[in-house]
Amino acid sequence: KQEVTQIPAALSVPEGENLVLNCSFTDSAIYNLQWFRQDPGKGLTSLLLIQSSQREQTSGRLNASLDKSSGRSTLYIAASQPGDSATYLCAVNTGNQFYFGTGTSLTVIP
């Protein structure tokens, strides 16, 4: 069974800092990997989707990379802002199901 791990579980950084969130998965047979953002008490919002054949995707200050063979993905956030404070979840799509990590709770301090 696919297992998805996210490290660290929580992260606190000062505003303006660049940061990296990590996601690892145990089975490399995936269709794609997706990063979501979840605000407290809210649903999930999709940030970036990387197909299994791709190495990275970028959207604004966000850049996600994928190394399928090693089972790793990173989400890079440039010039962090207080509005980036949220929980970030990664999910892998095996074709039958999405498997989610437990998330990284990010706090950006003004």
Next chain:
Amino acid sequence: ETGVTQTPRHLVMGMTNKKSLKCEQHLGHNAMYWYKQSAKKPLELMFVYSLEERVENNSVPSRFSPECPNSSHLFLHLHTLQPEDSALYLCASSQDARTGAGETQYFGPGTRLLVL
């Protein structure tokens, strides 16, 4: 606005109560999902519906009973729940249930459930 709505947003119920959660998607999708999100745990897939037929049931206790009357609406009927069932229940939809290469899911805001 995600196009997926859920009601109620918050629910407190006793273990002997019967209640229902409602999800509606306005995206024209064919598949709908129920997830359970507990503290410190990954999202757990509960049920998957494709074109109103249940295609996945991940060993969910019978005290949770899903219903999909049409492709836009999904219900989760609750009865005789336990305190450990307290969690955020998320509904999602996608174009198809076969989660192919380009597929993504769109999530509702969730229902925060507390079982006393």
